Amino acid sequence: MRIKLWGVRGSIPTPLSTEIIKKKLKKALTLASPGDISSEESIDRFINSLPYSVTGSYGGNTTCFEVRTDSGELFIIDCGTGIKALGMELAKGDFGKGLGNGNVLLTHTHWDHIQGIPFFLPFFIEGNKFNIYSPFNDLKERIEYQQVFTHFPVNLDYMLATKEFITLEKESEFYLNDIKIMNKRMRHPGGAFGYRIEENGKTFIYTSDCEFNVDEMNDIDTYKNFFQDADVVVFDAQYTFNEFIDKIDWGHSPASIAIDIASRFNVKRLILFHHDPDYSDEKLDEVLSNSKTYMSINTRKSGSLQLDIAREGMVIDL
DSSP states (O other), X not given: OEEEXXXXXXXXXXXXXXXXXXXXXXXXXXXXXGGGGSXXXXXXXXXXXXXXHHHOOOOOOBOEEEEEOXXXXXXXXXXXXXXXXXXXXXXXXXXXXXXXXXXXXXXXXSHHHHTTGGGOGGGGSTTOEEEEEESOTTHHHHHHHHTSTTTOSSOGGGSOSEEEEEEOOTTOEEEETTEEEEEEEEOOTTOEEEEEEEETTEEEEEEOSOOOOHHHHHTGGGGHHHHTTOSEEEEEOOBOHHHHHHTTTSSOOBHHHHHHHHHHTTOSEEEEESBOTTOOHHHHHHHHHHHHHXXXXXXXXXXXXXXXXXXXXXXXXX
């Protein structure tokens, strides 16, 4: 199984501004010595030594993941603005010829999870076929409403690919060939669902927009079957712990709770995700650093858990 991250922001897209790029350049130049820029080789070494927040960006597109299974199935999880670039990539192959087949798993229909649909090129190409799964029984009507004429000039029917909307039983599992897919209800305003995908003994979990407050943590064992022994869990960690305390019922969690849950259920790798739109790349470096400190202080939580933070373009191989 291979997973690629095309969008990792929550709430609203956050494109890089000229001012942010200037700040990155200024930071790099401040850290440089004359020897660091004396040759092409030294420049490369210097750039490679800089923090990720200086040399790159965690990304500004809202949530969208691509999952390729060993058996060749394509799953797209959520359809934020990241799906536009994914669609352009898919159109280079069978989807550009009207010969593509894919599956879409939607966690919920808040804007940051569906706003890329009107710009997803494979949906416009006749012959492509998509099964769109969700536990919401009115999913088709929700997606159509996003593209009514008062909101967008092209309606869903004008997008000529075949799109079949399939309602999943809540908190159930189903099989697609040898791939097992489970959905789990998450605490979030308006409702949301996480997905667990299993194939050939490997497990990937995507849980976006979830608030694990005191009540949920008191009942955390009801999530055991969902999280237990996963190889990779991508987890909503939009807030710091202090922000989380001030934003009860906003529907998101801090990294510390994600770490607690991953440790409790023997998760191998945890990836913090759904970054707040107000967080700079430097702030996200800090989030990862503070999360690793939390793990090291709480030694019983560290164990063999590998901790990382989501960035656009990241590829995960299982």
